[in-house]
Amino acid sequence: METEMTPAYRISNVEHLPSPSLVVFPELVKNNIQQLISMVESVNKLRPHIKTCKSADAIKLLQSAGINKFKCATIAEAELLGTCEAKDVLLAYQPVGPNIDRFITLIKRFPNTSFACLIDHRDIAEQLHQAALNEDCQVGIFIDINVGMNRTGVQLAQILPLVDHSLSLANLKIRGLHCYDGHIHDASLETRKIQCERYFTEIEQLVSQLNDRYQSSFTIVAGGTPTFPIHAASPRKDIECSPGTFIFWDKGYQHLFSEQPFQVAAFVISRVISIVDDTKLCLDLGHKAIASENELSKRVFFVNAPDARTVSHSEEHLVIEVPNTRDYTVGDVFYGVPHHICPTVALYDTAFTITDNRWNGEWPITARRRKITI
Incomplete structure (x- = not known):
């Protein structure tokens, strides 16, 4: 089953969310x-x-x-x-x-x-x-x-x-x-x-x-x-x-293990920061914002741009290819499902919580640290 941009995933005040960020439902x-x-x-x-x-x-x-x-x-x-x-x-x-x-x-x-x-x-x-x-x-x-x-x-x-x-x-x-x-x-x-x-x-x-x-x-x-x-x-x-x-599910397991009916419950929010040419966009979703241990095609799936293809990935930038960049403007929001959620979560201090389609809270990702007090 492919993740779709269903009403449950829409964020009505997404314009107030910084990017890149991790959001949890x-x-x-x-x-x-x-x-x-x-x-x-x-x-x-x-x-x-x-x-x-x-x-x-x-x-x-x-x-x-x-x-x-x-x-x-x-x-x-x-x-x-x-x-x-x-x-x-x-x-x-x-x-x-x-x-x-x-x-x-x-x-x-x-x-x-x-x-x-x-x-x-x-x-x-x-x-x-x-x-x-x-x-x-x-x-x-x-x-x-x-x-x-x-x-x-x-x-x-x-x-x-x-x-x-x-x-x-x-x-x-x-x-x-x-x-x-x-x-x-x-x-x-x-x-x-x-x-x-x-x-x-x-x-x-x-x-x-x-x-x-x-x-x-x-x-x-x-x-x-x-x-x-x-x-x-x-x-x-x-x-x-x-x-x-x-608990959060991800694109990799969703694709492989269809017999397990869990729902994607965490996204990464990213934005267009530059339009490269007629078919390429640059997003603010670098290695520091999404797990990068897999090949380029297995980093992130964008539910609102399912045809997007990753072209290159570096510390702060992700370049994707889309059918036509005239459909986009700088600042447009991309909703990404990580291919591997576990190391992605470890990249964020906080997850923004979405309830009733609105960002209204935060979950500290406390144990991303190697040491809390002990």
Whole structure:
């Protein structure tokens, strides 16, 4: 489904919005949250990732809907969740260097939040244990498993030794396994299911083995947005799903994963700053205003100029080709759907909120920072 310039997206006072800027539609965000909840048997199966929103306002909407478990990627995101009094937070990253002490500080500062982090190496397990011992606290950990993305995590054969060693460290508490399958992102849901089953059968066998061996009940934190419908449909009670993009959605996932009926709830607003020639316009939407890790054709889609084609992109400028520039004037507004919303949000200090077709508020993007206070 292509995003259209429907009445819900019109901004009657857009002339007062600076550009480039990020705008969010809170009512559509609420709809996306309810859509997410409708796809699982219980909210207990949800551990959404806040790397997309990075905002206390969005987190509070999730909490109001009954979601109490969260996943994040940075100490700043974890601190934001602590200030929001989130009950359960997984730092989906193995802390190293000074971040180990920062993580311990989080645990001490927010005693009402249960924090855990990932590990995939015994040296880090030992360092976390020592830091926790020094501060008289306990650290929850999830063993990060490499299920095919080849980015982080231990191989299956290394899990038992790491679990055994971690259990010998009194100030660590193993809560489960983390299986991020971000390498599975085919457009076909059936293909994703097949690829997911290839690795998950082994994970299920492993969890049964671990539960029997240690008389425990390990949780499996599995997947992201592409495989969310698959893990969400599993009858297992010990699986937690961690989609993040759903809250704002974007052009990339809208195109690939049509079976997920989320709505685009965030745009970038840009303006024409120069008319180059008969077919080219320059907009104020440079690398600093929209995620630029993909090829030129996968940066932004303009809902009010669907035929526009990106020609060049630099720090402060985006040049696009349109059928005829005589249809435009300097200052015209372009409504853009980012191809990748998560790193786009991280470029803005604030998102302007649109309610009843008017800009009437702001959401601070607090956790775009690498450090808040800790």
